[in-house]
Amino acid sequence: MKYGESIFDIAYLLFAIISGCLILYRAKEGVQKLMGWAALILGVGDAFHLLPRVMAYFVPADMSFYLGIGKFVTSITVTIFYILLYYIWMYRYDKERKQRGITLIWGLAAIRTIICLFPQNGWTGHGGNITWAVLRNIPFVLMGAYICYLYYQDRNKDRIFRTFWLYILFSFLFYLPVTVGTGIMPALGMLMLPKTVCYILMIRSFLLTQKSDI
DSSP states (O other), X not given: OHHHHHHHHHHHHHHHHHHHXXXXXXXXXXXXXXXXXXXXXXXXXXHHHHHHHHHHHHOOSOOHHXXXXXXXXXXXXXXXXXXXXXXXXXXXXXXXXOHHHHHHHHHHHHHHHHHHHSXXXXXXXXXXXXXXXXXXXXXXXXXXXXXXXXXXHTGGGOSTTTTHHHHHHHHHXXXXXXXXXXXXXXXXXXXXXXXXXXXXXXXXXXXXXXXXHO
């Protein structure tokens, strides 16, 4: 178990970070740079959580503090990731920059970030605080649902991004039980693996898009 999960986590981090750097290096237009930054921020942010998790399998020291800090950092960076997904949608489909949509995304992101800063979240404690886990994920879910709807709405306009909305949808379906239930049922943590697969598929879409645009 520990070897399989550790290899998977490290492989994912390398894939996300290398892909992000590669996309940025090859980027010829703004939307490609957004995709590169999205992949890179996702990978670097997840590293703060996944590396302590991997180390916990092999190091006898208590890694709870580092895991907690990692979860906090990842909560912020994944929020930034979804902000970038909104802008990628906007530039990809040549939509007018509707102030209402931009305000909604940034507003929900700000609310989530502020909630994450409260000490009541218990980031470094064992199991954290379930009530605050629910609170900080309400604006995040609303944010994800809105972005998922946008990609769903334009799914037939882009062959590569046709199923992108499904990756967003399933990433949340796998993520939410882990966030609110692992303190009660630790086995739910395994759902992070298929959630990560959804992220891999998103980054794959970025790579395929850039390849098709070259």
